[in-house]
Amino acid sequence: MSTETKCNPDLVRERAKCTFDVNELINLFYGSEKATKERRHFEDAVLAVKELKDAIPEEYLSHKERYENGVRKATILRDVYRDYKAKHNRDPPPNQITKAVIKDISPFLLHNGMFVPTIAGQGTPEQQAEWLPKAESMQIIGTYAQTELGHGSFIRGLETIATYDPKTEEFVLNNPTLTSFKWWPGGLGSTVNHCVVVAQLYINGKSHGIHPFIAQIRDLDTHKPLPGVKVGEIGPKMGFQTANNGFLGFDNFRIPRKNMLMKNAQVLKDGTFVKGINEKLTYGTMVMVRVGIVGDCSFYAALAATIAVRYSAVRHQSHIKASEPEAQILDYLTQQHKLFIAVASSHVYRNAYLWMEKMYTNVMKELSQDKQDNLPELHATACCLKAVCSRDAGSLVEECRLACGGHGYMASSNLPLTYGVTIAAVTYEGERTVLLLQTARYLMKAWMAALKGKVLSPSVSYLLNSLKESKKPWQNTPEGIVKGFQHVSFGKVKAAYETIQKYMKQGKDYEDAWNLASVQLVKASEAHSRAILCEVSWEAVCSSSASPNLSRVLQQLAQLYLTYWTLETSGDLLLYSNITKDDLIILRDKYEELLVAIRPNAVGLVDGFDLRDEILNSTLGSYDGRVYERLMEEALKSPLNQETVNSSFHKYLKPMMEKAKL
Numbered sequence: 001m002s003t004e005t006k007c008n009p010d011l012v013r014e015r016a017k018c019t020f021d022v023n024e025l026i027n028l029f030y031g032s033e034k035a036t037k038e039r040r041h042f043e044d045a046v047l048a049v050k051e052l053k054d055a056i057p058e059e060y061l062s063h064k065e066r067y068e069n070g071v072r073k074a075t076i077l078r079d080v081y082r083d084y085k086a087k088h089n090r091d092p093p094p095n096q097i098t099k100a101v102i103k104d105i106s107p108f109l110l111h112n113g114m115f116v117p118t119i120a121g122q123g124t125p126e127q128q129a130e131w132l133p134k135a136e137s138m139q140i141i142g143t144y145a146q147t148e149l150g151h152g153s154f155i156r157g158l159e160t161i162a163t164y165d166p167k168t169e170e171f172v173l174n175n176p177t178l179t180s181f182k183w184w185p186g187g188l189g190s191t192v193n194h195c196v197v198v199a200q201l202y203i204n205g206k207s208h209g210i211h212p213f214i215a216q217i218r219d220l221d222t223h224k225p226l227p228g229v230k231v232g233e234i235g236p237k238m239g240f241q242t243a244n245n246g247f248l249g250f251d252n253f254r255i256p257r258k259n260m261l262m263k264n265a266q267v268l269k270d271g272t273f274v275k276g277i278n279e280k281l282t283y284g285t286m287v288m289v290r291v292g293i294v295g296d297c298s299f300y301a302a303l304a305a306t307i308a309v310r311y312s313a314v315r316h317q318s319h320i321k322a323s324e325p326e327a328q329i330l331d332y333l334t335q336q337h338k339l340f341i342a343v344a345s346s347h348v349y350r351n352a353y354l355w356m357e358k359m360y361t362n363v364m365k366e367l368s369q370d371k372q373d374n375l376p377e378l379h380a381t382a383c384c385l386k387a388v389c390s391r392d393a394g395s396l397v398e399e400c401r402l403a404c405g406g407h408g409y410m411a412s413s414n415l416p417l418t419y420g421v422t423i424a425a426v427t428y429e430g431e432r433t434v435l436l437l438q439t440a441r442y443l444m445k446a447w448m449a450a451l452k453g454k455v456l457s458p459s460v461s462y463l464l465n466s467l468k469e470s471k472k473p474w475q476n477t478p479e480g481i482v483k484g485f486q487h488v489s490f491g492k493v494k495a496a497y498e499t500i501q502k503y504m505k506q507g508k509d510y511e512d513a514w515n516l517a518s519v520q521l522v523k524a525s526e527a528h529s530r531a532i533l534c535e536v537s538w539e540a541v542c543s544s545s546a547s548p549n550l551s552r553v554l555q556q557l558a559q560l561y562l563t564y565w566t567l568e569t570s571g572d573l574l575l576y577s578n579i580t581k582d583d584l585i586i587l588r589d590k591y592e593e594l595l596v597a598i599r600p601n602a603v604g605l606v607d608g609f610d611l612r613d614e615i616l617n618s619t620l621g622s623y624d625g626r627v628y629e630r631l632m633e634e635a636l637k638s639p640l641n642q643e644t645v646n647s648s649f650h651k652y653l654k655p656m657m658e659k660a661k662l
């Protein structure tokens with residue numbers, strides 16, 4: 001953390017006002033004092049490497065230079081990870097320091113985030129022994145190639161074909177159509193030499209569904225595409241410029257039988273297909289990544305909130321009272337309304353992530369004992385939380401950007417890029433609506449079980465309770481609000497179910513009735529997610545080990561989240577719970593009181609995210625608040641400022657002006 005020397009006086013005053021110990025918050029947020037120390041120690045090691053610092057901001061580089069610089073830095077960063085592991089005999093602690101090195105996305109993200117985990121999760125012990133050491137040590141570099149030009153959401157519709165040839169004991173990979181070309185995988189463009197390819201398996205002309213295969217696509221020495229491989233980069237995007245997303249097609253490309261990842265289904269030498277215990281286990285890496293995305297949402301909300309809150313403490317504009325000096329913009333209640341929900345949501349997502357991670361670990365343990373009972377609940381919950389948190393986090397980042405006025409539009413604020421990167425998660429790893437509809441399937445089943453009085457899984461057991469409790473009066477307490485959100489979810493699940501029934505009674509088949517009810521089904525899943533987020537985060541705050549001073553502030557934040565969403569969705573609550581107009585007026589006042597109560601701790605709370613200046617990468621958000629100095633310093637780095645007169649003056653402007661005189 002930077003020192004207080006030369007710190008903007010507003011920020012010094014803000015920090016003096018803080019009513020809790022910021023270090024206690026940091027340790028709580030990251031797990032423990034030891035975790036904080038280890039993380040900072042690792043971050044120090046990364047930041048000490050001079051070669052990782054850019055001479056000029058990434059934005060001034062061309063597309064190609066930006067990528068090449070990304071690869072250069074990713075390889076150096078990889079050395080720091082390796083050295084840490086060698087020295088400490090363990091992986092570095094969870095951290096976000098990659099953001100300080102590559103402002104956008106590392107071209108190795110998919111290698112570490114999906115290629116290695118897919119080998120670990122989908123490979124047999126022999127396959128893991130063959131590829132994991134090479135992949136983990138970066139002797140080979142890989143990605144996860146599933147999405148195609150024609151299909152991303154509906155993966156059963158993928159067109160890449162893997163035909164088994166028992167004579168040679170090989171699979172032959174083919175992309176028979178343009179739409180079957182792989183499109184999007186990170187690192188595929190120019191970085192990787194291997195990939196997990198998800199393809200339709202054919203044996204003796206019979207289809208056996210989609211399965212993961214390992215394919216080496218480039219020569220390890222020359223990096224040239226192997227014969228039968230067509231590969232390239234897909235071009236500029238809204239963000240992810242350095243992620244090196246690519247396309248890939250195969251033409252009669254042969255891989256050995258052992259390259260099909262066979263932890264679940266298997267193909268024997270003679271071509272016999274052996275089914276796995278559950279074909280959906282092939283989708284396992286996606287479930288893991290969806291859980292991780294909830295954690296990423298916490299990070300991006302924290303990053304944007306840190307920038308916008310610090311800037312708002314430094315920025316003065318207009319007067320609240322004519323007799324007083326210009327106010328810090330953070331003193332406007334409207335500004336607090338825009339920003340404090342981002343601070344609160346980061347904590348909510350963090351708690352939801354920790355809760356989901358536990359559920360994921362339990363289910364993985366059960367699966368290793370061939371027990372699948374809780375897999376549907378894990379899938380349904382990961383889908384809806386990923387969908388809702390990513391969309392909300394995107395909106396929060398954008399709101400933080402807008403809350404910084406004109407300067408929020410500057411690339412040097414790092415808010416435009418942060419928005420581009422955050423919002424991508426609404427689409428990748430399962431498009432939002434598609435995932436919410438997956439959860440809706442689960443909710444409809446749960447509803448039917450509830451009607452029969454069956455015991456439900458923990459995350460939906462409130463459907464049964466709500467059936468019994470629907471007559472109880474509303475309570476204006478956090479627990480009462482959590483119950484209120486459960487009533488809304490209950491009401492929406494019931495309404496969606498009844499809508500399907502209505503259409504079926506009119507003669508529609510189930511699929512058409514489902515489609516006609518799907519707007520309601522999506523809303524039901526959203527309501528279910530909100531109920532989970534509220535319950536999990538409130539419980540986490542109530543059971544936390546924080547000191548009374550910190551606990552008070554964390555409870556305020558959690559209550560802010562509950563009250564914010566009560567007011568945002570008051571129409572739903574009026575429809576489906578026993579809340580009254582008077583309750584809503586009380587909660588509106590409560591919300592305003594919470595903003596005022598949180599205000600003195602706003603800077604302390606974002607300091608509590610412990611995001612270094614190098615990670616924030618922002619002229620507006622640095623710890624010392626030297627906003628205007630940094631804006632000017634960054635502007636002076638523009639190549640246009642390296643010359644007094646640009647050549648376009650002589651080439652175009654002057655001739656134009658001279659022509660105008662004629």
Ligand SMILES: CCC/C=C/C(=O)SCCNC(=O)CCNC(=O)[C@H](O)C(C)(C)COP(=O)([O-])OP(=O)([O-])OC[C@H]1O[C@@H](n2cnc3c(N)ncnc32)[C@H](O)[C@@H]1OP(=O)([O-])[O-]
Binds near residue numbers: 428
């Ligand atoms: C940094 C950026 C990196 C990005 C990387 C990427 O984007 S990589 C690319 C990321 N790409 C994507 O994320 C693509 C998104 N698309 C998909 O994941 C799938 O196409 C799908 C899940 C939407 C449908 O799949 P489908 O048509 O095969 O299935 P269905 O709808 O017919 O349902 C049948 C049953 O299966 C169940 N079930 C389904 N999944 C799971 C699971 N994981 N586990 C357990 N169960 C699961 C489901 O609940 C249902 O149960 P029910 O009700 O019958 O008891």
Ligand SMILES: Cc1cc2nc3c(=O)[nH]c(=O)nc-3n(C[C@H](O)[C@H](O)[C@H](O)COP(=O)(O)OP(=O)(O)OC[C@H]3O[C@@H](n4cnc5c(N)ncnc54)[C@H](O)[C@@H]3O)c2cc1C
Binds near residue numbers: 145150245
């Ligand atoms: C930044 C980024 C990185 C990515 N990285 C990778 C990667 O590394 N590897 C990889 O394999 N893929 C990757 N992807 C691809 C990504 O997983 C897909 O784009 C995603 O799964 C969505 O699929 P789609 O593009 O086919 O969207 P579509 O399904 O075409 O969505 C378009 C619209 O159709 C709607 N729709 C589709 N199906 C239904 C339905 N059944 N019911 C109702 N509405 C529906 C959607 O809701 C949406 O509104 C990446 C994507 C992005 C943006």
